[in-house]
Amino acid sequence: AQKVTQAQTEISVVEKEDVTLDCVYETRDTTYYLFWYKQPPSGELVFLIRRNSFDEQNEISGRYSWNFQKSTSSFNFTITASQVVDSAVYFCALIRGGGFKTIFGAGTRLFVKA
Amino acid sequence: DARVTQTPRHKVTEMGQEVTMRCQPILGHNTVFWYRQTMMQGLELLAYFRNRAPLDDSGMPKDRFSAEMPDATLATLKIQPSEPRDSAVYFCASATIVWGSTDTQYFGPGTRLTVL
Secondary structure (H helix, E strand, C coil), X not given: CCEEECCCCEEEEECCCCEXXXXXEECCCCCEEXXXXXXXXXXXXXXXXXXXXXXXXXXXXXXXXXXXXXXXXXXXXXXXXXXHHHCEEEEEEEEECCCCCCEECCCXXXXXXC | CCCCEEECCEEEECCCCCEEEEEECCCCCCEEEEEEEECCCEEEEEEEEECCEEEECCCCCCCCEEEEEEXXXXXXXXXXXXXXXXXXXXXXXXXXXXXXXXXXXXXXXXXXXXXX
């Protein structure tokens, strides 16, 4: 069975702080894909990143960075120097290789205070 | 900037009424997904279509929900009759998927449904 766990329900930080959102996944598949999506207060789901199971290289995109570690089945997301506009719910998700069904975590609500 | 569009964005209706939600996938995408988001259940996959054919609708209550793709530019999700427990945000997503591959799903803005 596949599962995605985001243990942090809510996180509150002050602007310019760094924050890490945790994501732990479970799967028996050797090929799978991991995703992060952002859901701002306006409600839409915005794609942030996709990573396949064979690529453990960390990724950095501006203030965002992702750390994928197969040894701990984790795909954590760090925002550096957080801003108020980063306030949103962030979802981690998993799809098995060749599959269609997305397994979403419960989401982490991030509040960034000015 | 290609996007998935959904209409209506908000819908308030009374119990027992029919509700139709529409989705226009990104041009060229061959797979369409319908999700429902509630506080209690989070994001649930209801159904998905590939090349307009339903692949899996096991997540959908069959007695009242139906999903179709009349053409490549339109997907619909209908609820008849609607019930208060159907109140949720319904998302459509689209992707380009060929067998053996897994592509990124791009989501629409959602339809917020309230059934009184």
